Amino acid sequence: MDFGFSAEVQELRAKLQAFFDEYILPNEAAHAAEAAAHRAAGDPWRPSPLVESLKVKARERGLWNLFLPRSPLAPQGLSNLDYAPLCEIMGRVPWSPEVFNCSAPDTGNMEVLARYGSDAQKARWLVPLLAGEIRSAFLMTEPGVASADATNIRTRLRRDGDHIVIDGRKWFASGAGDPRCTVYIVMGRSFEDAPAHRQQSMVLVPADTPGIRVVRPMTVFGYDDAPHGHMEVELRGVRVPAENVILGEGRGFEIAQGRLGPGRIHHCMRCIGLAERALELLCERLRTRQAFGRRLADFDVWHERIAEARCLIEQARLLTLKAAWAMDTVGNKAAKREIAMIKVVAPNVAEKVLDWAIQAHGGAGVSQDFPLAQAWTAARALRLADGPDEVHRAAIAKWELADASM
Amino acid sequence: MDFGFSAEVQELRAKLQAFFDEYILPNEAAHAAEAAAHRAAGDPWRPSPLVESLKVKARERGLWNLFLPRSPLAPQGLSNLDYAPLCEIMGRVPWSPEVFNCSAPDTGNMEVLARYGSDAQKARWLVPLLAGEIRSAFLMTEPGVASADATNIRTRLRRDGDHIVIDGRKWFASGAGDPRCTVYIVMGRSFEDAPAHRQQSMVLVPADTPGIRVVRPMTVFGYDDAPHGHMEVELRGVRVPAENVILGEGRGFEIAQGRLGPGRIHHCMRCIGLAERALELLCERLRTRQAFGRRLADFDVWHERIAEARCLIEQARLLTLKAAWAMDTVGNKAAKREIAMIKVVAPNVAEKVLDWAIQAHGGAGVSQDFPLAQAWTAARALRLADGPDEVHRAAIAKWELADASM
Amino acid sequence: MDFGFSAEVQELRAKLQAFFDEYILPNEAAHAAEAAAHRAAGDPWRPSPLVESLKVKARERGLWNLFLPRSPLAPQGLSNLDYAPLCEIMGRVPWSPEVFNCSAPDTGNMEVLARYGSDAQKARWLVPLLAGEIRSAFLMTEPGVASADATNIRTRLRRDGDHIVIDGRKWFASGAGDPRCTVYIVMGRSFEDAPAHRQQSMVLVPADTPGIRVVRPMTVFGYDDAPHGHMEVELRGVRVPAENVILGEGRGFEIAQGRLGPGRIHHCMRCIGLAERALELLCERLRTRQAFGRRLADFDVWHERIAEARCLIEQARLLTLKAAWAMDTVGNKAAKREIAMIKVVAPNVAEKVLDWAIQAHGGAGVSQDFPLAQAWTAARALRLADGPDEVHRAAIAKWELADASM
Amino acid sequence: MDFGFSAEVQELRAKLQAFFDEYILPNEAAHAAEAAAHRAAGDPWRPSPLVESLKVKARERGLWNLFLPRSPLAPQGLSNLDYAPLCEIMGRVPWSPEVFNCSAPDTGNMEVLARYGSDAQKARWLVPLLAGEIRSAFLMTEPGVASADATNIRTRLRRDGDHIVIDGRKWFASGAGDPRCTVYIVMGRSFEDAPAHRQQSMVLVPADTPGIRVVRPMTVFGYDDAPHGHMEVELRGVRVPAENVILGEGRGFEIAQGRLGPGRIHHCMRCIGLAERALELLCERLRTRQAFGRRLADFDVWHERIAEARCLIEQARLLTLKAAWAMDTVGNKAAKREIAMIKVVAPNVAEKVLDWAIQAHGGAGVSQDFPLAQAWTAARALRLADGPDEVHRAAIAKWELADASM
The missing domain is CATH 2.40.110.10 (Butyryl-CoA Dehydrogenase, subunit A, domain 2)
Incomplete structure (x- = not known):
């Protein structure tokens, strides 16, 4: 069980982080303003020119289709473990994965085509999808x-x-x-x-x-x-x-099984990034607000939550890495337990940490002025998307009870 | 500590319930459609003609200004305890309180004017507010x-x-x-x-x-x-x-203290209604959906949640009634503990029960097709509105520790 | 729903509280020492002379068989609602109910005999049980x-x-x-x-x-x-x-149903008392210990817990009173929901509050020097005694789902 | 971050597991009987002849002093990461670590002497401690x-x-x-x-x-x-x-810092083993008991708990491994965050899983017939031993807030 990142991945990570610092984070307000303007103009469904312009830059820097697993089609592809820290970074800003052609559901669909598609299907749909044209x-x-x-x-x-x-x-x-x-x-x-x-x-x-x-x-x-x-x-x-x-x-069910594993873990990787972002915003808020004569950061009720958040995130990240590593080493099917586990854990962790961050922000936290409110509801929705928690928990328990009978 | 409802209140409750069955619940879809149409027409801020038309009926039936406490201005006014079961019913449908001129923040503002306003202030603002004209x-x-x-x-x-x-x-x-x-x-x-x-x-x-x-x-x-x-x-x-x-x-702080108590408990009464509605929808959904060869209602993991929901709601309702009773008998100031407690408890209970109901509804639960999604976020927001949980808990603890030192 | 206590009950309560202050609380150490001495002497099963001596005093003051419901045999008996605040006081010190001939399982057994026993059975066993002779x-x-x-x-x-x-x-x-x-x-x-x-x-x-x-x-x-x-x-x-x-x-099952309701609610009443005691000890500890340059009472992480404890206890007490009131007014059978609910709620609340109190006491909390450790395990055991939480929750859910189908 | 176990550790693990299967698990009842007999004979403080006899066998097999880190004194010593899976196995049976001379507080004391002791101190106390003579x-x-x-x-x-x-x-x-x-x-x-x-x-x-x-x-x-x-x-x-x-x-504080890290993580490793054992016993019980016409294993409320237990254990184990790996690679001081985190996480996880296992066992679970009751209280006590959760959480939060200010 080796979760170390190769030099290549370290480098990609640094490059991706630099891209974020230069192009994504400084454009959050612009992205929101653009969306608001489109909506005000009666055209909310118009694609974002900002995202399109950033795609060009991302592609130039080789930050493109990073999700694609090693395959005949992508011989230099990254493993799931390689992709985890990159996908986590993208998770910090919900609209950012598209910039790198790494957004759902296209990633899952591309994987389906790459893995199960006929040559004709690949030529007609996979190629333009990989190019970000459709x-x-x-x-x-x-x-x-x-x-x-x-x-x-x-x-x-x-x-x-x-x-x-x-x-x-x-x-x-x-x-x-x-x-x-x-x-x-x-x-x-x-x-x-x-x-x-x-x-x-x-x-x-x-x-x-x-x-x-x-x-x-x-x-x-x-x-x-x-x-x-x-x-x-x-x-x-x-x-x-x-x-x-x-x-x-x-053979639809067979494909679904193959498709959903990677899709689920990508969601989880992004949840880790989202939770990290929430914890950063939480700490930042606490350090800069006063109430009842003290900085919020000096109220130890917040210390409990920060520590809990750190413990939850750290553990969820390790479990995500383990699931990715298992998918890489024993295959998506044999890694089904780890995938099911992280599918339950990661959205719940993100929801919890975001909830605390919102609470620390007061009214601002529920509003459009911070990315917390929307992220919280998205994390909540992920407890249903790709199968509700209950279904995954039932599967985990079934396997566990089967073991116990051996 | 007598939480019994007088014959008068029983009668009002039956009348209000009948009004709900006849005019509110059957109009939920129409209300949503109206709002959507206004928004589509670029005018989301246009008041609801439906609500206006229902106001006329509510007023005819004497279901008007029910929130108003006994006072020189409202000699036949209801007590907080009387109002609790009525307000709970209104809480079941978030847009309904306005139909009865019982919606925040007008209720709180009317109370301020009734209690602290000058004659001139009352004439200019309270009278038309009570009439629902402004x-x-x-x-x-x-x-x-x-x-x-x-x-x-x-x-x-x-x-x-x-x-x-x-x-x-x-x-x-x-x-x-x-x-x-x-x-x-x-x-x-x-x-x-x-x-x-x-x-x-x-x-x-x-x-x-x-x-x-x-x-x-x-x-x-x-x-x-x-x-x-x-x-x-x-x-x-x-x-x-x-x-x-x-x-x-x-004297603003003094007024705020007087205003916030009733406002807070109204929110709580409505939270109880919201949680009851969520539990009803949850049970209804479970009884009518199948998965893996069984009705959802036959999965005992849901039994745990239904039972927890019932225990939580029942307790929160009793605490709300106690707070209302305390406000009626010892005054808003002396009832500050009960108000603070219920202010913490009720929104958390509603949020929890709504979360379970959403989970049972799957994708439908997070969507516009059920009132659950919006209600859940509203309950979450109430953990901040009128003071975050942390501030109320700190107050409760302070009083408790002061007792302990006696 | 009237939870007010009659003048007679108020008086009994004051008398019982006075007895506690005079004879029970000051004897806690003596009781522990006596038990330790018996154990050291190889005779842990020897009944407590201290308890026997206090029984005489309790009986003299009319603090005897308080649990016994109104019946032909006990025409002046107390109702369940009457008994609730008395039983809560006894719950504060686990060995104290016997002093008042109010300890399980004798209370439940006496109820069975009083309600279902033949005259001969009553004469032979109920009479000496009521007298505290066997x-x-x-x-x-x-x-x-x-x-x-x-x-x-x-x-x-x-x-x-x-x-x-x-x-x-x-x-x-x-x-x-x-x-x-x-x-x-x-x-x-x-x-x-x-x-x-x-x-x-x-x-x-x-x-x-x-x-x-x-x-x-x-x-x-x-x-x-x-x-x-x-x-x-x-x-x-x-x-x-x-x-x-x-x-x-x-007819054993029929008797069991009749017996268990009162037995369960007595446990719950005592749990409320236990939780109150734990909260008192918690506050007392926090006010008298220092760490890192502050009184523990000044760490707001404890304020959260104190406030939560107060909210939990208050709600559990109200639900206990409601269950008692329901038993008195509609009978044990019709009150089955309330009994099931409080049976789940009260032990969990007591366990939670005791856990916090233990945490505040550090090592002392887990030791024989405070009544917290044993009380915590007793509260935990009550989540199984008289039926595990799961069974009660399943019953509550069944009734709820049945309602929903109407 | 490589959590893989070397061939040497794999072999030790197999050997230790075999020892458990042959000598520890089959002797659980004998160990309990021996302790009961000593107690009945008025001599509970008499060391266990069974443990002494097993020590001889363990030492013969090289299963001795496994905890000791690589040092001049123990050049072939195991790293913390190496020791983790071994210590986890020992954690499954609370009295077993002494069999391998790996029990607290001796391990911590030996580490102090090995690391900070003078030659004379080592000769007088470390040597016989390592030999298990004192x-x-x-x-x-x-x-x-x-x-x-x-x-x-x-x-x-x-x-x-x-x-x-x-x-x-x-x-x-x-x-x-x-x-x-x-x-x-x-x-x-x-x-x-x-x-x-x-x-x-x-x-x-x-x-x-x-x-x-x-x-x-x-x-x-x-x-x-x-x-x-x-x-x-x-x-x-x-x-x-x-x-x-x-x-x-x-320099006592300096030593304490050095001593407590390893001691804490050993406790955590054992907690993982304890939680695994609890989960095994839970599954076993569910598969072999019936209620209301079904195997307990067929009630999905238990599936939720099994799945949660598996997710909690898996994550806690990964965090333990990460902390061990950090101690090995950057030293105990730099690994303070990971140590603090796992110190909070592991006992809470063990307590939670044990609580579920107890609940599934009914009365048997709280009794002397299963190792669950004592283990549960031991896990609870660990939330205080080596510093209460609150102190560790405060430290984690302090470091996190300090990061945030950079």
């Missing part, structure tokens, strides 16, 4: 059922000759609000009568296929996260060529 | 300082002959976004050199006085709460007659 | 099964003509260590094939019946609680007359 | 003051020519109950007027020096932990040669 969405969750149980999914994929016809309704299709979003990966049921985990397929659907209607943006605790968005999407008689199916009909 | 705001919190310590307040009230000139900046002025908001009660410092609790004054300021600028709406976890709003307000050389001072210069 | 035990829990599910009980009651023959093994038979313990109430299974809740019977068994063997004292976190004790008892072919069955064969 | 105690904590603040220590060390005269009272002198305990390391104040951290000295005091009186065993939640014991010790005019001072007068 964006994508992942249509999994459905409004009518408990989607944590994937066998509940009701969207129907009907084979019609050499086409697939899709009928269903999805929501929380993150990224589907973006006008640059060109392709959806849609999870649906092909075979009613197959064994539970052989019923589903994943199929690539161009966003402009007839029968698709983006119904509305879902809000997440009031935030629509424009221009990214979490959309409700209706699919009625949507017809795509059968070669758009990834890996083969009935 | 609305008001309370300008206390300031952006630059820890306002939990009221001695930190920096807004300057300078005496200039028979006028007061106000300079300062306030934020989270709830209700000041409403175009019907006609008057502000402004807390500011009159005397730099007086003892800490004799420096402040409260003054009535018409909203259209020159020098006032409503800078922007503050968001609370992304919600601007239009058309009510939590505004940042700048005051530059704002000049009002000295007779607009309430009770006398230097 | 003591009793309740043999319910069994070592081999999850006794929280009463249908698991395996002790066999076989009818043999006009006798009952008992075979089984019980443990945690509290009070059975006391040489004055003369009678056991034994729960066992009479009918294998009856419906689950009609299989059990309760039978009175003289402690000196052949076939009974007191195997060993069970320890509760290391404490054997001598001379009271929690004994493991083996019953082999124990033969008693059939008229010793209480209420009738197959 | 045992030792550490006299630090005092009854009258908050000893968490070492400057509070009042025991007086007066220089009298070439002797030191000691007057004071210590308690919780662990190990001083053992008749083989031959030497105490005593912390006391030499210089009243020196800077706070230059006042204290540590001095070696033979246990049979005149003026020493072992007053009584302190109990820890009712357990006296005989034959080890936590003794109160009075020192009156105790006279020892000045060469018994370790490192020099006024």
